[in-house]
Amino acid sequence: MIRQPSTAAQLYAWHADAVRNGVTMVHDGWPECGWYCTRLVKGGPFVPVKIWVEREVDWDTGELLGPERMVCDCDGQRRDPERLWSFLKPISKADYDALVARREALPAMRATMVAMDLTATPMRIR
Amino acid sequence: MNDMTAPLGHNLPPPYDPAVLEAHARSTMAFLDAAGEYLDLGTIETEEQAGRLNDFITGARGLYKKIEDARKAAKKPHDDAGKAVTAAFSPLLDRLERTVEKMKPMLGDYLRRKEAAERAEQARQRAEAEEKARQAAALAAQAAARNDISGEIEAERLAKEAADQAKAASREVKVSAGSATGAGRAVSMREHRSGEISNWNGAYYHFREHPELKATLQRLTDAMFRAAGGGEIEVTWAKCIKEMKPA
Numbered sequence: 001m002i003r004q005p006s007t008a009a010q011l012y013a014w015h016a017d018a019v020r021n022g023v024t025m026v027h028d029g030w031p032e033c034g035w036y037c038t039r040l041v042k043g044g045p046f047v048p049v050k051i052w053v054e055r056e057v058d059w060d061t062g063e064l065l066g067p068e069r070m071v072c073d074c075d076g077q078r079r080d081p082e083r084l085w086s087f088l089k090p091i092s093k094a095d096y097d098a099l100v101a102r103r104e105a106l107p108a109m110r111a112t113m114v115a116m117d118l119t120a121t122p123m124r125i126r
Numbered sequence: 127m128n129d130m131t132a133p134l135g136h137n138l139p140p141p142y143d144p145a146v147l148e149a150h151a152r153s154t155m156a157f158l159d160a161a162g163e164y165l166d167l168g169t170i171e172t173e174e175q176a177g178r179l180n181d182f183i184t185g186a187r188g189l190y191k192k193i194e195d196a197r198k199a200a201k202k203p204h205d206d207a208g209k210a211v212t213a214a215f216s217p218l219l220d221r222l223e224r225t226v227e228k229m230k231p232m233l234g235d236y237l238r239r240k241e242a243a244e245r246a247e248q249a250r251q252r253a254e255a256e257e258k259a260r261q262a263a264a265l266a267a268q269a270a271a272r273n274d275i276s277g278e279i280e281a282e283r284l285a286k287e288a289a290d291q292a293k294a295a296s297r298e299v300k301v302s303a304g305s306a307t308g309a310g311r312a313v314s315m316r317e318h319r320s321g322e323i324s325n326w327n328g329a330y331y332h333f334r335e336h337p338e339l340k341a342t343l344q345r346l347t348d349a350m351f352r353a354a355g356g357g358e359i360e361v362t363w364a365k366c367i368k369e370m371k372p373a
Binding site: 126 | 153157159160161163164173174178181182184185186189192
């Protein structure tokens with residue numbers, strides 16, 4: 001069957017609406033492309049999550065050579081987006097980039113599987 | 127004695143673990159140092175700064191709770207010891223207090239009856255003095271009529287006796303119960319005063335400038351506005367002050 005790849009506007013429509021207007025409707029197990037944050041443990045630091053679509057496209061015809069697959073990167077690891085979906089909070093691309101940069105600046109944020117103890121070291125302005 | 131001799135009080139450690147206190151003191155100083163950086167910044171301009179300040183405040187509150195828990199843990203043995211001492215001694219004190227309170231009315235009843243008897247005796251003495259004075263006056267008149275100097279002197283003596291008796295009968299009655307052995311103090315009746323309010327509005331008006339009354343009214347007013355939740359309460363004597371503060 002001839003299929004055209006989904007456009008970016010189509011793929012990221014839900015995410016754009018959620019960031020602009022707040023999350024109004026979520027279907028469990030139906031992830032949407034976009035940028036998100038989540039915690040892996042209670043009290044743990046935020047981890048950046050990105051969901052996008054991978055597909056093979058025939059560049060001569062512009063048509064899909066196979067199904068579009070939803071993939072997810074959570075804290076640098078490939079995870080099943082359907083299993084993570086219920087725990088994700090949509091954030092803007094800018095916030096996603098800021099979160100990635102903050103994890104580089106604050107080593108304590110890289111311990112994602114333990115609750116973060118803010119009393120151990122004071123959060124500094126820089 | 128030499129330089130090796132320990133000073134007085136060396137074997138009296140503080141009633142808490144100094145190592146625990148020292149660790150908390152270091153954490154506290156780190157937070158105060160970090161707070162100085164935020165104050166140097168002046169105002170929060172970006173979402174990133176606001177997020178970091180929020181985490182700082184959360185951490186400071188958490189540290190406060192940790193140190194407070196450590197304080198309570200250090201204090202608990204002393205509190206428990208104090209409670210044990212109170213629990214051991216209180217029953218004895220309570221029994222003695224109740225015993226004295228039971229005994230006092232008996233003594234009060236006796237003193238009241240004694241006072242009544244003394245007042246009755248005083249009244250009798252007053253009546254007797256008046257009769258004597260009347261007789262003295264009559265005798266004086268008779269002696270004067272018959273020029274009886276001896277009679278006049280006798281009438282004066284009788285009048286003076288009546289006056290002395292009347293003076294003794296008009297003294298304030300004070301009764302007391304003395305000590306049987308001399309070791310206890312004498313006990314007398316003492317006046318205790320309290321008020322029975324018949325007009326609450328009048329009482330409020332009298333004390334309206336009293337700081338305690340003002341503090342109580344302020345507390346009740348604050349509670350009233352807080353209890354309204356999000357609703358509005360309108361009263362003629364106060365208005366609701368709403369302030370937004372970070373929680």
